[in-house]
Amino acid sequence: MADLKKTPLYDIYEKYGGRIIDFSGWALPVQFTSIKEEHAACREAAALWDVSDMGEILVEGADALSLLQFLMVNDISKGYPGRVIYSPMCYPNGGVVDDMMIVCMQGGKYLLVVNAGNIERDYEWILTASKYFKDVTVKNLSADVAEVALQGPNSERVLQRICNYPLNELKYYHAAEHVDVAGIDTLITRTGYTGEDGFEIYCKAKDGIALFEAILEADEGDGLVPAGLGCRDTLRFEASMPLYGQELDENHGPLVAGLGRFVAFGKGTYFVGSTALMEQREKGLPAKLVGLEMLEKSVPRTGYKVLDESGEKEIGYITTGSYAPTLDKYLAMAYVPVEASAVGTKVKVLIRNKPYAAEVVKMPFYKRGKK
Amino acid sequence: MTYPVNLKYTETHEYAKIEGNKAYFGITHYAQDQLGDIVFVELPEVGREIKAGEIFATVESVKAVSDCYAPLSGKVVEVNENINDSPDLLNKDPHGEGWICAVEISDPSEVNKLMDVAAYEKHAAEGGGHH
The missing domain is CATH 3.30.1360.120 (Probable tRNA modification gtpase trme; domain 1)
Structure with missing residues (x-):
């Protein structure tokens, strides 16, 4: 170690x-x-x-908001000191650089809390973009x-x-x-x-x-x-929350991941990825993230193949799968074609070369009761 | 942890409990501790002929998938159906209620190749090799 x-x-x-x-x-x-x-x-x-493995990147200066509006798919202008906003940060192709929490702080500062595995890449990406804005500084505070x-x-x-x-x-x-x-x-x-x-x-x-x-x-x-x-x-x-590298990556953006509510097409400024995401929305999504519940008992795991009901045709793959301790069920999140994404659709999951029956179910799998 | 003296052990942390011409297979305390909470066991089919060293079951914990290698050759005559509903029996009582399957031993001479309790305790204490 x-x-x-x-x-x-x-x-x-x-x-x-x-x-x-x-x-x-x-x-x-x-x-x-x-x-x-x-x-x-x-x-x-x-x-x-x-x-503490999570990264923290501070963005400040008069143009901090403009920079974030340019980089983030969510509308950061809705923020005010004391507000926290979740947003994916996309590539021009609509895939994801990283997803993060943005803490809007006093004095026009923004603290971006990013995934451990992406700290350096995020920092470089944000720093590069910041060169096109006058008054903004970007600091990697992670250490x-x-x-x-x-x-x-x-x-x-x-x-x-x-x-x-x-x-x-x-x-x-x-x-x-x-x-x-x-x-x-x-x-x-x-x-x-x-x-x-x-x-x-x-x-x-x-x-x-x-x-x-x-x-x-x-x-x-x-x-x-x-x-x-x-x-x-x-x-x-x-709780069906996405994890970067599994549900989100360079090729799987916020729309296919079911995070469309965080993509603020109407925020009034251009943002990186908006053209590709708009096109996806208009032409139809290439895939959709769904929840699966195993009907035949076995554990679905990350990377396992999803087949159609006949078990003959590969239609997708599992991003995260596990035994769900609170629900006492064997569940998975998976990318499948839109036509196989309706709740109730029967599919098979290939586990150690054997197809096991599963069914598309609603996400989130777990939602806490209201107090 | 002390291991039962009446069991025979493999380097890969399975055991065989021999009763006449029958042997009960399971995974050791060390194996279950390394795996953590066990949530699923893929059992062999009754009637299957297994050779020593072949995969006879797959044990899955929350985080890991682990194949189990047969300590001895034989025909599966019984599987522990209780672990379908309570896979945590492998955590709670790996050498007892958490057995996986029973075989009819086909080659009793293979028993001599397995570790006795003293050898296995040493093996487990040294970190157990690679599981």
């Missing part, structure tokens, strides 16, 4: 029993106790992750920032014990800057990647361990557990 990248929290994984794996070049814990237990803790109580994710129904109660900010006033997809959490200066967003209520909390890299442990210690019988990558994936999968 010596040559792997480490987050500022690496040194405490062992203390909590983390089992470290190589996750695309990062040494991260896949689990602390068990993926199923940590998954259930997040759904029923609360779970805490080190997600200086620690980020933890506190997710689950008990998150607010736990976090409120160690911070003064009235968290019940912080709405979904909103952010609060310079919040004192256990004496640490943090940025808090009410966002997440699990399908549950929760927070993502950013601080200086050097404060990461103290923040992580302060949150764990704020638990007073709330069932909070440290959690690893394993359930980070099963939770987002059940």
Whole structure:
């Protein structure tokens, strides 16, 4: 593990029993106790992750908004300090460079939270585009920032014990800057990647361990557990949230991935990818991301082939597949042709060279109940 | 972890529990611990002739897919249907309730090629080779 990248929290994984794996070049814990237990803790109580592998890119200056309007498919002009916006960032062909959270901050600054595997490429892409704008600077802050994710129904109660900010006033997809959490200066967003209520909390890299442990210690019988990558994936999968490299990539853009609601064709400015995406929308999509449920029991996995009902013709492939712990089902997300995308369509999934029956079902697979 | 003395073990972390001319196959505690939460087991068909070293079952955890190699040659005479509904039996009781299938042993001399408990405990303690 010596040559792997480490987050500022690496040194405490062992203390909590983390089992470290190589996750695309990062040494991260896949689990602390068990993926199923940590998954259930997040759904029923609360779970805490080190997600410092995520990247943070700061965009600021008078032309920051213009740059982001040019690069992002969503309408960033709807942002205001304290608002968080999700957006894919596309190539001219409509494929995706990366998808990210954009935290609109005080003073016309924007913090872009990007996927770990794409940090350098995103930074170069944004920096290159910024040369065409007068007053804008782009900084890659990734190495200086620690980020933890506190997710689950008990998150607010736990976090409120160690911070003064009235968290019940912080709405979904909103952010609060310079919040004192256990004496640490943090940025808090009410966002997440699990399908549950929760927070993502950013601080200086050097404060990461103290923040992580302060949150764990704020638990007073709330069932909070440290959690690893394993359930980070099963939770987002059940909530049918896309993962870059699986549902989204250079060739699979926001429309085929079912993220059309984040593509603001009408925002009044040109954006990279708009021509190709508009053409896709008008001519019809080349594929569609659907949910599949196995009718014959077996585990569908990333990359497995999807066949038509007869089992003879290959029609698509699975982007993410897994046992879904909360739902106790074997589910997958898959790209199939539009004509095979209607709910109820019967297909086969090729598993170890045998076709198993599956059916197109609605996404998201899991949606939390309203409080 | 102590391993049962009455089992015979493979380097790839399967075991055979021999009872007369029958052997029960399963995966060891070490294997289940490495895999994590087991969510599916693809069982062999009853009646299938298996050779030692062939894949007789596939065990899937949330994150991983792992083939299981037959410790001995024989004909499958029974499969553990309970693990269809409760694949976690392999986590909870790998050497007992979590057995995978039973075979009628076709070549008893193969038993001598398997590891005894002392050899296997050493193997597992040393990191278990590659599974």
